[in-house]
Amino acid sequence: MSKPNSSDPNAVPNWRLFIALVKFTLFTIVLAFSYLLLEDSIDEWINRKPIPIVKTVKRNRITDDIPWDKVVNGIHVRSGLYDDPNVQTIIGACTSCHSSKLIIQNKATREGWEQMIRWMQKTQNLSDLGESEPIILDYLAKYYAPKKEGRRTNIDMDAIEWYVLDLEQ
Amino acid sequence: MKEKNNESRRQFVKNSTLSSMAILLGSPVVFGAHLTSDIRPIGLSITDWNELPGKSNDLKVLNDRPINAETPAHLLNDALTPNDLFFVRNNGIPPKNVNAQSWTLTFEGESAKRKISYTIAELKSRFKTHTLNLTLECGGNGRSEYNPPAKGNQWTTGAIGCAAWTGVLLKDVLADVGIKSDAVYIGYYGEDSHLSGDPDKNSISRGVPIAKALESESMIAWSMNGQELPILNGYPLRLVFGGYPASCSGKWLSKIVIRNRVHDGQKMEGKSYRIPCDPVAPGAKVADEDMCIIERMPVKSLITYPKSGAMIKKGKKLPLQGQAWTSADSITKVEYSIDFGVTWTACQVSSVSNKYQWHRFVAEVDLPQKGYYEVWARATDSDDIRQPIILPGWNPKGYLNNACHRIAVKVV
Numbered sequence: 344m345s346k347p348n349s350s351d352p353n354a355v356p357n358w359r360l361f362i363a364l365v366k367f368t369l370f371t372i373v374l375a376f377s378y379l380l381l382e383d384s385i386d387e388w389i390n391r392k393p394i395p396i397v398k399t400v401k402r403n404r405i406t407d408d409i410p411w412d413k414v415v416n417g418i419h420v421r422s423g424l425y426d427d428p429n430v431q432t433i434i435g436a437c438t439s440c441h442s443s444k445l446i447i448q449n450k451a452t453r454e455g456w457e458q459m460i461r462w463m464q465k466t467q468n469l470s471d472l473g474e475s476e477p478i479i480l481d482y483l484a485k486y487y488a489p490k491k492e493g494r495r496t497n498i499d500m501d502a503i504e505w506y507v508l509d510l511e512q
Numbered sequence: 513m514k515e516k517n518n519e520s521r522r523q524f525v526k527n528s529t530l531s532s533m534a535i536l537l538g539s540p541v542v543f544g545a546h547l548t549s550d551i552r553p554i555g556l557s558i559t560d561w562n563e564l565p566g567k568s569n570d571l572k573v574l575n576d577r578p579i580n581a582e583t584p585a586h587l588l589n590d591a592l593t594p595n596d597l598f599f600v601r602n603n604g605i606p607p608k609n610v611n612a613q614s615w616t617l618t619f620e621g622e623s624a625k626r627k628i629s630y631t632i633a634e635l636k637s638r639f640k641t642h643t644l645n646l647t648l649e650c651g652g653n654g655r656s657e658y659n660p661p662a663k664g665n666q667w668t669t670g671a672i673g674c675a676a677w678t679g680v681l682l683k684d685v686l687a688d689v690g691i692k693s694d695a696v697y698i699g700y701y702g703e704d705s706h707l708s709g710d711p712d713k714n715s716i717s718r719g720v721p722i723a724k725a726l727e728s729e730s731m732i733a734w735s736m737n738g739q740e741l742p743i744l745n746g747y748p749l750r751l752v753f754g755g756y757p758a759s760c761s762g763k764w765l766s767k768i769v770i771r772n773r774v775h776d777g778q779k780m781e782g783k784s785y786r787i788p789c790d791p792v793a794p795g796a797k798v799a800d801e802d803m804c805i806i807e808r809m810p811v812k813s814l815i816t817y818p819k820s821g822a823m824i825k826k827g828k829k830l831p832l833q834g835q836a837w838t839s840a841d842s843i844t845k846v847e848y849s850i851d852f853g854v855t856w857t858a859c860q861v862s863s864v865s866n867k868y869q870w871h872r873f874v875a876e877v878d879l880p881q882k883g884y885y886e887v888w889a890r891a892t893d894s895d896d897i898r899q900p901i902i903l904p905g906w907n908p909k910g911y912l913n914n915a916c917h918r919i920a921v922k923v924v
Contacts, residue, residue: 492659494902498820498886498920505922508822510831 453484566742582670586819593673604704604715612748621769625690639680645869651757654913662910679733699775700762717777754868755839794906808839813891820919837870838893846873
């Protein structure tokens with residue numbers, strides 16, 4: 344008496360039909376959403392185009408049509424080094440082994456450049472530079488000297504007078 | 513001991529100066545030993561002054577016409593900077609033959625209710641006398657570190673000092689003069705003359721907003737550390753505004769104008785004592801109209817003991833002392849680093865008797881192993897603003913460098 348419909352034999356197939364309908368509706372909604380989300384990529388996939396080939400523009404390195412002695416704004420164009428009566432000595436001694444760019448990006452005192460030459464002689468088969476060495480060192484120390492710049496320089500070590508701080512007093 | 517060293521050093525400097533005098537004059541200076549440091553033979557003067565009157569020979573002279581001299585950091589270790597060690601930043605030539613008895617200070621201007629003059633005796637008798645410990649720092653202190661470099665006196669760290677100033681409060685005198693409601697600025701005029709000698713030109717005539725003028729620490733002072741003002745620091749009368757560029761604190765003070773507009777005196781306009789209103793890249797060109805007047809000075813500190821270059825034995829603690837100051841209410845923290853800013857340790861910071869006095873800080877520093885160290889100090893103020901460890905923003909005239917101070921130390 345308390346469950347009047349539970350014994351109704353017609354109720355079971357109606358339930359099943361209802362669940363199938365709900366499943367179908369849910370499936371349709373999910374499909375619709377998926378399409379909305381993926382629309383662009385699906386379109387792209389359907390309408391595939393060949394990947395465009397980007398042409399790289401090759402720039403010529405220093406070419407032979409620049410004269411050996413061309414100077415613009417104080418720079419010897421072929422090497423990028425500062426122009427100077429002795430610049431060809433530097434080019435001859437240094438750039439047969441390495442790029443002039445290695446010089447340009449460095450800064451050192453005369454002593455520092457000398458140390459680099461000694462290192463190259465010791466480890467890189469650089470030969471004795473003979474009479475050219477002082478010319479090369481003068482040139483490098485003049486044009487590629489360290490610069491005091493930046494947001495904070497080192498404390499000036501040359502200006503410090505070191506003293507023993509007597510803490511016994 | 514330190515005093516003695518200074519004395520012998522002075523003696524040495526004096527002796528070597530006298531020997532060079534002898535070389536220059538071609539004969540020994542007779543009674544040279546009796547010359548005091550204030551006197552030099554007239555033939556040797558390189559400036560209008562034979563020496564820096566009232567100033568220690570230990571000051572580093574950056575310029576002698578006009579006189580500009582800074583104090584080495586290790587000589588700023590006193591709680592109050594002695595008068596002979598207080599830096600000098602002059603824009604013109606100080607007046608000569610000053611008579612303090614007849615000196616007057618005149619008030620006038622569009623926003624003054626009346627024009628009135630006071631003698632120094634009248635200032636002393638009519639208004640309450642105050643003594644305040646106030647720090648003065650040149651707006652260009654630290655300029656030498658900027659890159660691209662800025663023109664002007666290349667101050668390193670020594671355009672700073674803190675003294676006990678005695679005088680009257682500017683606000684008390686302004687109340688007596690009467691300020692109209694449209695007042696916005698006060699400007700000063702002093703009796704120093706223009707470098708060209710042109711009597712119609714002022715060497716400098718700056719000022720402060722009226723609100724700053726009315727602060728309880730803004731003074732008209734006639735005394736410094738219980739003594740007369742040194743002639744190079746404004747004798748017989750000057751303004752003292754802590755927390756503002758020291759150029760606002762007019763010396764040899766003879767006139768104050770109460771303005772209804774921003775004061776337009778010498779070195780108020782153009783690029784003087786101004787920074788770009790909007791931040792700029794290093795080396796940028798900035799038009800005059802895009803430059804804004806510097807008002808508050810930034811938080812800063814200085815290690816005053818030991819002098820850079822100290823070598824101590826391994827195992828000893830390094831005693832560290834210094835001064836820290838701000839235009840905010842107070843200094844809340846000073847820290848030191850011995851590892852280039854990787855770690856910071858707090859120092860003990862002393863309290864002050866009034867706003868704009870510098871705070872002393874002390875610490876005992878452990879240096880763990882032999883070798884080279886830099887000790888850096890940085891202060892934080894009550895606005896929670898602290899010093900940068902690299903340079904602050906570049907500006908065309910190189911003002912306001914408050915980067916942390918550094919000393920070099922070795923453990924041997």
